[in-house]
Amino acid sequence: MADDLSDDKPFVVGGYELKSRLIVGTGRYDTMDQMAGSIAASDADVVTVAVRREKLYDRQGKNILDALDLDRLRLLPNTAGCYTSADAVRAAKLGREILRTLGNPGSDWVKLEVLGDTKTLLPDPAQTLDACEKLVELGFKVLCYTSDCPVTAVRLKAAGASSVMPAGSPIGSGQGLLNVNNLKIILEYLKGDDPDYPVIIDAGVGTASDVSEAFELGADGVLLNTAIAHARDPIGMARAMKYAAQAGRLAYRAGRIPKRLYATASSPTEGVITTRPYGSSDLSP
Amino acid sequence: MITITVNEEPVEIAGEMTVAVMLQTVDVPPNYLAVEVNGEVVPREEHPTQIVRGGDVVEVVTLVGGG
Numbered sequence: 001m002a003d004d005l006s007d008d009k010p011f012v013v014g015g016y017e018l019k020s021r022l023i024v025g026t027g028r029y030d031t032m033d034q035m036a037g038s039i040a041a042s043d044a045d046v047v048t049v050a051v052r053r054e055k056l057y058d059r060q061g062k063n064i065l066d067a068l069d070l071d072r073l074r075l076l077p078n079t080a081g082c083y084t085s086a087d088a089v090r091a092a093k094l095g096r097e098i099l100r101t102l103g104n105p106g107s108d109w110v111k112l113e114v115l116g117d118t119k120t121l122l123p124d125p126a127q128t129l130d131a132c133e134k135l136v137e138l139g140f141k142v143l144c145y146t147s148d149c150p151v152t153a154v155r156l157k158a159a160g161a162s163s164v165m166p167a168g169s170p171i172g173s174g175q176g177l178l179n180v181n182n183l184k185i186i187l188e189y190l191k192g193d194d195p196d197y198p199v200i201i202d203a204g205v206g207t208a209s210d211v212s213e214a215f216e217l218g219a220d221g222v223l224l225n226t227a228i229a230h231a232r233d234p235i236g237m238a239r240a241m242k243y244a245a246q247a248g249r250l251a252y253r254a255g256r257i258p259k260r261l262y263a264t265a266s267s268p269t270e271g272v273i274t275t276r277p278y279g280s281s282d283l284s285p
Numbered sequence: 286m287i288t289i290t291v292n293e294e295p296v297e298i299a300g301e302m303t304v305a306v307m308l309q310t311v312d313v314p315p316n317y318l319a320v321e322v323n324g325e326v327v328p329r330e331e332h333p334t335q336i337v338r339g340g341d342v343v344e345v346v347t348l349v350g351g352g
Contacts, residue, residue: 050348052351
């Protein structure tokens with residue numbers, strides 16, 4: 001982050017200190033070059049990747065690992081596309097093996113995502129909790145995608161998740177933060193007596209103001225992909241996200257004023273040289 | 286020839302061979318891959334010794350873009 005945030009407390013997830021509070025995905029880009037340029041413009045130092053079967057013969061084009069600067073970036077493998085705890089554990093183990101052999105330092109962490117519905121891509125809370133428990137048992141540092149349900153968030157933290165990552169809105173929907181009240185409750189319940197516990201808003205971001213809003217609420221990080229990858233100008237949007245994260249974090253640290261129903265004048269009310277045309281401009285009964 | 290299953294497709298290979306030898310036939314750099322045989326991840330260090338036998342179910346995966 002910028003020098004303005006050089007005195008910010010470190011962003012530590014699963015024992016790793018991240019330089020940026022923005023984590024970005026590597027999916028849905030038109031080209032590998034566009035992806036690499038967008039990651040660089042976002043200033044993120046952690047990127048998510050998926051575990052997949054790839055065409056093993058007569059392969060065309062580059063592997064994503066050829067396009068990512070592995071000296072600078074830490075990979076966070078996800079379990080995207082898994083609908084059962086067993087599949088998610090399997091995907092996590094395979095991702096760990098690739099990272100281990102690449103020598104990437106994040107090899108023992110995983111973004112756990114166990115879906116329950118193909119249309120909304122909402123998480124399955126029962127399968128997610130089961131997978132979280134099993135992965136923690138296997139020594140994984142689990143960054144756990146979940147809905148904005150506070151009860152599920154508390155259960156996942158209790159199960160040993162290194163970070164709970166509630167969705168702002170459905171994956172790739174660009175609807176921003178739909179239930180700010182629930183996100184506030186999650187932040188309060190997870191961080192109230194454990195202020196350094198990292199809560200990351202994952203999914204649903206549509207544009208820069210959504211990122212600022214998440215940080216203004218007190219989120220420690222934001223994870224996004226489609227909002228950059230499918231913007232008209234992905235590299236330009238990545239830059240916007242970088243500054244939005246900084247602005248939101250600075251605003252959070254500075255402390256916003258409370259929202260009030262009525263106005264409070266910014267200019268002194270004493271010594272005014274005006275008159276009120278109807279005797280009084282107070283409309284209230 | 287023996288038949289194994291690789292990523293859910295039947296594949297004929299010359300005979301029993303190590304995972305490392307089997308991987309020589311694919312076009313992906315081996316350090317970009319993770320291999321599972323019959324549901325268990327085979328650590329890279331064991332690729333030169335673990336034998337693939339007829340009927341084995343092999344999964345070979347890599348990393349791709351994702352969110």
